[in-house]
């Protein structure tokens with residue numbers, strides 16, 4: 001894919017860049033997205049039916065096992081060229097914020113440092129009743145395992161539907177989206193709020209907004225640039241073109 005020259009030219013002068021990522025960014029690492037067709041046993045369930053406190057209360061074993069399956073997938077997955085290109089972008093721009101809806105930690109494993117996790121992290125576990133983070137527990141054969149402090153169920157430290165968003169992260173994300181020159185919406189279907197509102201807030205605040213997604217989303221028509229392609233292909237090309245435009249004219253020693 002050719003990255004529009006105008007985009008590279010404008011991005012070359014940007015001081016502050018904010019990126020919102022969704023499940024599509026990890027798709028090329030083999031982590032399934034939520035709304036693309038699921039395969040295997042879990043194809044029978046909609047994420048909205050599993051990722052809620054009421055689903056957990058109704059069938060804690062089913063929900064725990066779904067996350068166990070995702071946790072194992074993530075542990076075996078590796079960051080892909082999209083994650084690495086975003087880590088590279090953090091080094092290029094004076095101000096760079098990476099907001100992610102992903103709970104897989106792949107951005108950090110690729111070298112990104114300033115990551116705002118809006119939906120938690122699947123590698124952490126907490127007590128369902130008390131909300132305290134629990135890092136070790138006895139294997140008693142219970143599924144889900146029991147909290148060592150209170151005996152309640154353990155659950156992943158992720159944000160479920162029907163639950164409040166983490167306040168500090170939401171504040172940081174809103175501020176980063178409304179105070180940037182450039183905003184990228186990458187690999188997200190932009191249907192789950194409040195994260196889905198961030199590209200529009202960036203747009204209203206005057207940022208140039210770019211979407212990267214192989215398929216159109218409800219936001220596509222509003223983006224200044226919509227790059228229809230896989231993040232693992234488009235982002236490395238974008239970083240390459242950007243580096244060439246910034247440093248290409250310099251004489252090498």
Ligand code: OAD
Nearest residue numbers: 022023024027033034035101187188189192213215230231
């Ligand atoms: P979705 O599964 O809703 O959307 C994934 C998006 O990634 C789709 O728009 C795809 O077209 C796009 N996509 C697929 N492959 C891609 C690739 N290689 N490169 C770029 N884009 C690609 O995932 P999210 O938008 O992240 O929340 O979903 C948002 C939230 O809904 C999730 O964080 C999760 C979910 O239910 C909770 O669990 C609270």
